[in-house]
Amino acid sequence: MSDTLRDPSPYHDDLRLAHVLADSVEEITMSRFGAADLQVESKPDLTPVTEADREAERVIRENLKRARPRDAIKGEEFGTSGDADRLWIIDPIDGTKNYVRGVPVWATLIALVDAGTPVVGLVAAPALHRRWWAAQGTGAWTGRSLTSATSISVSKVDTLADASLSYSSFNGWAERGKDMDLFRLSKECWRSRAYGDFFSHMLVAQGSVDIAPEPELEDYDMAALVPIVTEAGGRFTGLDGRPGCWSGNGVSTNGLLHDEVLARVGDDSPAPSLIPGD
Template structure:
């Protein structure tokens, strides 16, 4: 049987990341740009947090493969960790506590466990073999998605509408017009809130595996559905739609894909 990480190890990894991110949050940390001609920020907090997580994974699971946003891929095999040390770096450098550390675990490319940690607020959303849970100021509770089935009752999130260029803008506008409320800018936090029963739909495009792998198990184990826009598995990223219920997922895809 494959040894899968338990919650305590996921927490230990997030503690290691938080030891690097929190001291640098709202301190005017230096920002580098990864893309010439655009703005894709990275900070020493991103790099230091990823190094800390990698060190602890390698100490416990030296044979596991790792994919991180800042340091790329290392190792091969059926078991792989996928890390985004700060998902939402733009929020991080703006002092907005909507960023999170994402750590996911896959077996044969299928997401099996994952955690999203927001250490400044003190919230963790995670899923392991036992289910999906949230830790926060109110204590620990199991996560269950809302039973929203109709678009006109749904809350929709996307990071930024300007990312939906070309015909995607019209398709997103159609979906946004069909729902009760559309909000922007929460990055990974929106997906975690979907699993926790606060949000009904999340639509994103241009995702990388490290943006989404950690979030897949918690949404699925909480009762939601998350796929690419063509209905496939979402572990490789790309264009992704998450919904609180299968019925809502089907209706949102139908509107979004025309």
């Protein structure tokens, strides 16, 4: 039996459920990945959405309503239903632009937030044959299932000159007037690459990358990432330094470099709170 089952976390059953939910949509997302007749539309914010996004979220919602009828649900495609301290946050396909172009770096993100704190996170990337997950108190793990997993932890790199940085793109930084700040940070680091989306943060959690800042994110882009990074020993905050996924942007690090990163690309003043119920 995997060591992932040893710790007495109150969220173990929820973590198991997250794996079941990811299993339930993997056939949907994989069967449409690379399909010649994949239907792609533009949402009002001009980001793409496919029938796979919508069908995957619909299936997850139906399963959650049966398994956790008292919990609230928020998804990228269908908004929020219910009003409870326990809130499931879903991104059925994070990295849709990759998905529609046949790039295998995309994932289903499933998170449980309890009283404003992300306590369960699962990132399922079936085209990469990988999952990453954590629940509060369990540590962070990667593998294909709960019973076949490897513990992960962030790196011990403590100087920017030895650090590896991953980002998504420079466009959002330019809109914030921070593109030169990011450029200067990248020049201070040993290496920079644009792995992008969820993948940057999972590489931080497993110690392959040390810094991953992003200037524009929604809570459904981040909620599942937070427990994984923090249980791996890292830090995940907004660019305003506030912990969690409520700042409209995010930065994950191994913790040792976090304050230095915020000093270079962070916000000068905190953003308005986006925490549910605030």
